[in-house]
Each structure stands twice: as structure tokens, then as C-alpha cells.
Amino acid sequence: MGGSPGVTFSGTCPNATSFPQVLTTSASYNRTLFRAIGAAISTEARAMNNAGHAGNTFWTPNVNIFRDPRWGRGQETQGEDPALNSAYASTFPRGMQEGEDPRYIKASSCLKHYSAYSLEEADGFSRHNFDAVVSEQDLEDTYFPAFRAGVTVGNASGLMCRCVRAAAAAAAAAWYHPQ
Numbered sequence: 001m002g003g004s005p006g007v008t009f010s011g012t013c014p015n016a017t018s019f020p021q022v023l024t025t026s027a028s029y030n031r032t033l034f035r036a037i038g039a040a041i042s043t044e045a046r047a048m049n050n051a052g053h054a055g056n057t058f059w060t061p062n063v064n065i066f067r068d069p070r071w072g073r074g075q076e077t078q079g080e081d082p083a084l085n086s087a088y089a090s091t092f093p094r095g096m097q098e099g100e101d102p103r104y105i106k107a108s109s110c111l112k113h114y115s116a117y118s119l120e121e122a123d124g125f126s127r128h129n130f131d132a133v134v135s136e137q138d139l140e141d142t143y144f145p146a147f148r149a150g151v152t153v154g155n156a157s158g159l160m161c162r163c164v165r166a167a168a169a170a171a172a173a174a175w176y177h178p179q
Helices: 022-026 031-050 082-097 135-152
Strands: 108-114 157-162
Touching: 022 031, 022 082, 031 082, 082 108, 082 135, 108 135
Parallel strands: 108 157
Antiparallel strands: none
16 A cells, blocks of 8 residues: 555654565465455554545455466466455455444455456557457456455455456446356
């Protein structure tokens, strides 16, 4: 969250805890750890919100499938295993959002980037001009499971759409959605 839009470090909140990259954390396959990191982040996030240094919605976790190192953001993800990404997506948001009072979200966890997003810049394409063509089977077997788990089990309070087009449809107007 450091340096993110909407987060400032100064005065009473000069810094925040740093955790290992998600790619290395997820290699532990430790769901308790995933949830504990989410809880630690949300405790600091809530304190920063209370001090006026941050909002209360955080664009995390990134549960994209990481298949190609040219993407450049693989360290933000759990890797290429849909089951591992789903495990992370079902536990991290609960750690982020569950606080002392179940009536309130401690800090909002927004899953990103829904869905089939794995390109920043490569081979002359950018996230602004790339059209992701993904089969229905690959969507169901590979890309949707983490989002489905993050919403139905993890209770994530939001979804960020991807930046790229899919099958010529704008990201926010995609024709497919998990059932």
C-alpha cells in the first residue's frame, strides 16, 4: 500500500509493515498465514484510515494467474495454480475484512483484476490495446476459480475489472461472468 494513490506516510503514520512478496508467501500453501497477513494489513490500514492517511478500500489481493514472466507483475500474484490462487482469495479477504464487530468491515478487500488479465506491456502490446482472447474452458478452469472463491468464500467486498479487452469487449462490459 506504500505510495499507493490515497495513502500518505507522515506524522503519526510514517511507515507500514512490509511483508514478503505474495508469490513467495503463497509458496507456503499456509492458509492461516494468508489470513494473518490480511489481518495485520487491515489493522494498520484501519489505523491509517482513522488518522486520515488512507481510505478504507484496498485493491488487494491480486489473484491473476501468472503464466508469462514478461507480464512484469508476477510477484503480486500467487502464481499459475488456480487452486492455490483460490485458496489465497478465499482466506486473505477474510483476514482483511473481519474485525471485532461482525457488523462492520475492518478494511475493504477488492479482488483484482477480473479476469484474464496478465499483460502490462509485451511484444508491442500494452494493457490499453491488448485483446485477451481466452476460451470458455480456460476461463472456467483457470481464471474464474480464484474470483469465485474470493467472493463466495472470502466475502471480498469488491472486484476491480481488468484493464485489457476480452473478445473485443471493453473490460467493464465483459460478456462473461462466473456463475
